[in-house]
Amino acid sequence: MPELPEVETVTRDLRPMLVGRTLGLPTLSTHALRTEWNPAWARAIRGASVVSISRRGKWIIVELSTAARLLIHLGMTGQLTVVPQGEPVPDHLHFQVKLKPDPTELRFRDIRRFGSIQWFATGAELDDFLKDRLGPEPFDIDRVYFRTALRRTGRSLKAALLDQTIVAGVGNIYADEACHRAGLHPGAVSASLSGDDADRLCTAIETVLSAAVAGRGSTIRDYVGGSGLRGTFQTAFAVYGRTGEPCLKCSTPIVVARYAGRSSHWCPVCQPIVPRPE
């Protein structure tokens, strides 16, 4: 479900409601999430307070006073919220823990259960886990690095953008949007891009993600921010979900096809097929 802007929004929303609070004993549903939950983690969490909450790629990191870390991924349908204690328990609630001194609780709800909650004893252990899975954050990407990374793979541009080890945080929606802004076809062979193409794409990624963060992300399905508010950026999509609708730049109908196993949307005129004529 959520990509970087949505995860960032959740993190920002939760920060004032989480930092400084002390956690009780978490309770888990009987349904497994993507990763296994060790019962010992619940006891380790109890009594700890929250030092910080941050985001890395699409992962949410909760730093505890014990030096441990909670690592949360929202998957496709995950919802991390803080609600008043006593709120009705919704379907698909998989994790909840009471907070003090406020009469609130932190909840993780996930319909499809592609999400996960993990515990790491130290920041170093967490870093070790993320190290091989995530490339740099998409803001201020080193242009030389980005050119090189794209040139190194024979996959489609779409596949490269979805690869979290190249750039962290981009998902299906913002990959399409960035390609459109850069005038690049999502099915283009990544390695065929010119240096200038890569630079433009890099800028497009930053621009699109910044605008989406400013709009509190995109709500097109289950996503809600940590305070339950919906995002607004879905109204600014140039191509995603706009199949058959006119391109905002040239009025040509937007088309859709599958690349890297994901539906990809583009304008056949603004984003000519591989390789771009130089």
Added chain:
DNA sequence: CTGTAATCCTGCGAGC
């Protein structure tokens, strides 16, 4: 080694 396909789940809209 590299790249694609299947897989984990539930819900919803399209089409018959």
Added chain:
DNA sequence: TGCTCGCAGGATTACA
């Protein structure tokens, strides 16, 4: 109205 099918903001694994 009711059923089946395909698809959905992701990440990992299994296989070609």
